[in-house]
Amino acid sequence: LVDQGMYRRNSYESATGSTGSFPFLMPLVSPKTPDLYLCTPIKVDPTTTYYIVGFNPNATMNTAHHMLLYGCGEPGTTKSTWNCGEMAQATAEEKASPCGPRSHSQILYAWARDAQKVSLPAGVGFKVGKDSPTKYLVLQVHYAHVDRFKDGSTDDSGVFLDYTEKPLQKLAGTLLLGTDGIIPAMKTEHMESACEITENKVLFPFAYRVHTHEMGKVVAGYRVRSNSEGIQEWVQLGKRDPLTPQMFYNVTNTEPILSGDQLAMRCTIKNTRHRITKIGPTNEDEMCNFYLMYYVDHGETLDMKYCFSQGPPNYYWSNPDTGLHNIPHIE
Ligand code: IYT
Ligand code: CU
Ligand code: CU
Numbered sequence: 001l002v003d004q005g006m007y008r009r010n011s012y013e014s015a016t017g018s019t020g021s022f023p024f025l026m027p028l029v030s031p032k033t034p035d036l037y038l039c040t041p042i043k044v045d046p047t048t049t050y051y052i053v054g055f056n057p058n059a060t061m062n063t064a065h066h067m068l069l070y071g072c073g074e075p076g077t078t079k080s081t082w083n084c085g086e087m088a089q090a091t092a093e094e095k096a097s098p099c100g101p102r103s104h105s106q107i108l109y110a111w112a113r114d115a116q117k118v119s120l121p122a123g124v125g126f127k128v129g130k131d132s133p134t135k136y137l138v139l140q141v142h143y144a145h146v147d148r149f150k151d152g153s154t155d156d157s158g159v160f161l162d163y164t165e166k167p168l169q170k171l172a173g174t175l176l177l178g179t180d181g182i183i184p185a186m187k188t189e190h191m192e193s194a195c196e197i198t199e200n201k202v203l204f205p206f207a208y209r210v211h212t213h214e215m216g217k218v219v220a221g222y223r224v225r226s227n228s229e230g231i232q233e234w235v236q237l238g239k240r241d242p243l244t245p246q247m248f249y250n251v252t253n254t255e256p257i258l259s260g261d262q263l264a265m266r267c268t269i270k271n272t273r274h275r276i277t278k279i280g281p282t283n284e285d286e287m288c289n290f291y292l293m294y295y296v297d298h299g300e301t302l303d304m305k306y307c308f309s310q311g312p313p314n315y316y317w318s319n320p321d322t323g324l325h326n327i328p329h330i331e
Contacts, residue, residue: 001020001022001042001044001045001050001128001161001163002022002042002043002044002045003043003045003046018164018166019162019163019164019165019166020162020163021056021161021162022161022163023058023160023161024042024069024137024139024158024159024161025058025139025156025157025158025159026038026081026141026155026158027080027081027156028155028156029081030149030152030153030154030155031143031146031149031155032149033146034143035142035143035144036083036143037083037084037085037140037141037143038081038082038083038084038143039076039081039082039083039084039098039138039139039140039141040081040138040139040158041072041075041077041078041137041138042136042137043075043135043136044128044129044134044135044136044137045130046129046130046135048130048165049127049128049129049131049132050127050128050129050163050164051125051126051127051128051163051164051166051168051171052108052120052125052126052162052163053119053125053162054118054119054161054162055108055109055111055117055118055161056117056159056160056161056162057111057115057116057117057158057159057160058156058157059111059141059157059159061113061114063143063148063155063157064141064143065112065142065144066111066112066141066142066245066246067109067110067111067141067142067157067158068107068109068110068139068140069107069108069109069110069137069138069139069140069159070097070098070099070106070107070137070138071104071105071107071126071128071133071134071136071137072097072098072100072103072105072134072135072136072137072138073099073100073104073105073134073135073136074099074103074135074136075098075100075138076097076098084138084140085142096281098140099136104133104134106134106174106176106305107176107209108126109159110209111159112245112247113245113247115245115247118248119162120206121170123168123169123170124168124171124206124295125163125168125170125171125172126171126172127168137161139158139159141155141158143155169297170204171295171296171301172293172294172295173294173295173301173305174291174292174305175263175291175294175304175306175307176290176291176305176306176307176308177193177195177221177263177265177290177306177307177308178193178287178288178289178290178306178307178308179192179267179279179309179310179311179312179315180308180310181278181288181309181310181311181312181313181314181315182277182278182279182312182313183215183271183276183277183278183286183312184271184276185271185273185274185276186272186274187271188217188269188270189268189269189271189312190268190312190316191266191268191269191279191288191311191312192264192265192266192267192309192311192315192316193307193308193315194224194262194264194265194307194309194317195262195263195307196261196262197257197263197302197304198260198304199259199302199303199304201259201296201301201302202257202258202297203258203294203295204254204257204294204295204296204297205251205253205254205256205292205294206250206251206293206295207249207250207251207292208221208237208240208248208249208290208292208293209246209247209248209291210238210240210246210267210289210290210291211242211246211287211288211289212243212267212287212288213283213286213287214243214283215269215270215273215277216242216243216267216268216269216286217241217269217270218240218241218268219240219265219266219268219289220236220239220265220266220290221236221237221238221239221264221292222235222236222263222264223237223253223255223261223262223263224261224262224264225258225260226260234264235253236253237252237253237292238252239252242267248293251292257294263292263307265307266317267288267289267290288311
């Protein structure tokens with residue numbers, strides 16, 4: 001799976017060639033500052049197309065607070081590890097991704113709280129390597145407490161990537177819905193976003209993940225379809241308290257998403273501060289994200305990777321400028 005020319009440290013890959021389990025682990029790091037976010041990259045062998053079909057975590061909540069696995073066009077750096085947290089200088093527009101600037105970037109896997117192994121649906125895989133924009137994988141591990149490293153102990157938290165080289169027809173993709181915007185002091189705000197699917201593809205949704213910071217109350221995503229009478233039918237894809245572990249969960253409805261459907265999301269954020277809170281990368285800021293994982297059967301995943309709105313006070317579902325009239329105020 002890995003380009004051996006550039007990265008040799010994970011050299012105990014399966015020898016069978018066509019399928020295997022690649023250990024993508026932190027290279028025995030010893031974090032010394034609490035709340036450190038460490039990233040490590042691997043370059044995928046660019047001469048071969050691989051399909052990642054499962055994720056087997058090698059971590060415990062005693063050590064790792066959370067882990068995220070990103071697919072990137074370019075990594076943020078080619079150092080073997082780097083501090084990829086906070087990024088105080090990053091603006092909300094730059095988004096807190098450990099991929100290179102303006103590079104292709106998507107989250108493939110998320111782990112928190114002793115979550116178990118996950119397999120994609122049978123026959124579904126994330127395409128990486130030769131015939132894919134994902135040329136690198138970046139693992140991010142959040143080390144919240146570092147007491148156990150005081151004596152120089154090291155850590156190899158990470159994830160075993162189950163992969164195959166046998167071509168799969170069903171390709172997995174992620175779509176990220178989110179908002180910008182501000183939440184007034186001492187106010188509960190709804191942050192909303194919606195986009196129409198305009199590509200002529202059939203999406204089979206299978207997992208979702210929500211993300212906010214500490215003031216998030218609920219995040220929900222929906223498929224919205226106008227029926228022949230022009231009435232909008234709402235089907236829930238997922239809804240969750242964002243302060244529960246922010247990993248991928250099964251969608252609540254697996255009905256296909258078709259061209260012409262809208263995808264809509266809402267975050268309810270309760271600003272308990274006596275000052276405004278804006279969308280941004282730090283804990284002093286908030287975020288509002290709904291990730292949808294889907295597969296397509298034959299053909300490529302969506303060109304559309306993001307669905308972001310300006311959020312409050314400029315954008316709500318009911319904004320007459322968006323064409324999204326009559327959207328009920330569901331919670
Ligand atoms: C401003 C914002 O909403 N940032 C999110 C979403 C985001 C993720 C990725 C934006 C872009 C990306 O390439 I991947 I552009 C955000 O940073 N979310 C956090 C992580 O930092 C990714 C999260 O846990 O979902
Ligand atoms: Cu964490
Ligand atoms: Cu965030």
